[in-house]
Amino acid sequence: MAVADDETDGLSARAHSLEQALLDSILATVPDALIVIDMHGSIVSFSAAAQNMFQYAESDVLGENISMLMPSPDRERHDGYIGHYLDTGERRIIGIGRLTSARRRDGSVFPIELSVGEVSDQGRRLFTGFIRDLTERQQAERRVADLQAELAHTSRVTAMGTLASALAHELNQPLTAIANYMEAGRDLLDAEGPVDRDLLREAMDESAAQALRAGEIIRSLREFIKRGETMRQPESLRGLLAEGAALAFIGVDSRGL
Known part of the structure; x- marks a missing residue:
């Protein structure tokens, strides 16, 4: 019986030693x-x-x-x-x-x-x-936050570039119209014979209208920047065509066309 007990104790000790070695091995790799x-x-x-x-x-x-x-x-x-x-x-x-x-x-x-x-x-x-x-994780999170901030900045710069391009396009139309109306008015003044005051007034009125339109574009842009919303409204095709025709035919009579 003593021999059996000794063998049992030996097996238990070896099993415990094996369990401890396994635990130590696991902990060493965790x-x-x-x-x-x-x-x-x-x-x-x-x-x-x-x-x-x-x-x-x-x-x-x-x-x-x-x-x-x-x-x-x-x-x-x-x-x-x-x-x-x-x-x-x-x-x-x-x-x-x-x-x-x-x-x-x-x-x-x-x-x-x-x-x-x-x-x-x-x-x-x-x-x-x-x-x-968590040192590396927090460093990575800060880096991600920095990259997101850089991306947001880049997006804002890109948006500003797009906005500037759109603004230039929108303003170019009324400014070009103003220049054309002014040239037409000058031609009326330079023409021989009496000045057609009605046509000259029409050119001045259209120039003033285009200047107001340019101001409206600037106002809309300010509202867009302030509220971050796009302002869209329907335009009458007939009105746009009439505006183009008025610009094209201003002073044609004085030029003999």
Whole structure:
């Protein structure tokens, strides 16, 4: 019987050793840090990833209070958090997780995602903390935000270029019409014989109308910029044709056409 018991104990020891080796192998490859503390906040396990993350060797932190890895004010409050949970059972972090900050050996503070769990080992209450360093993620998020801002700026510049081109096109029509009406009026004044005052007045009236139209284009643009809305309205084809005809035939009688 003693031999059988010894063999059973040996098998149990080897199985436990194998389980521990497997666990150590898994923890060594997991990128997240794993820290285990007891109910007093003392560190009882510190994974390889935790050593790399916090720049401490496991031997430097075993038995030390977990608060050494925290910046203020969590550093001073942590033991109170544990005490409150043990007294009330109220879960504020355990099983929930949160975003917070941690402190490296050199004193630098970095953002982390913390997930806390609770286990029982031979009647002893332990707390496990999986910690993910968010430094690279936040840097990437800031870079994305910067790129989005640059893209928005580029879009605004492009929109301004398009808007300027459209404005130039819209203003060119009434300005060209004004110039043509003025030239027609000048031709009327330069023509031999009495000045046709009616035609000259017509040229001046049309020039004034086109100037008002140019002003309306500017006003519409200001409204568009202020409200960010496109202002569209129907135009009478008959009116547009009449306007074109008036521009084309102004002063034709004085030129003998």
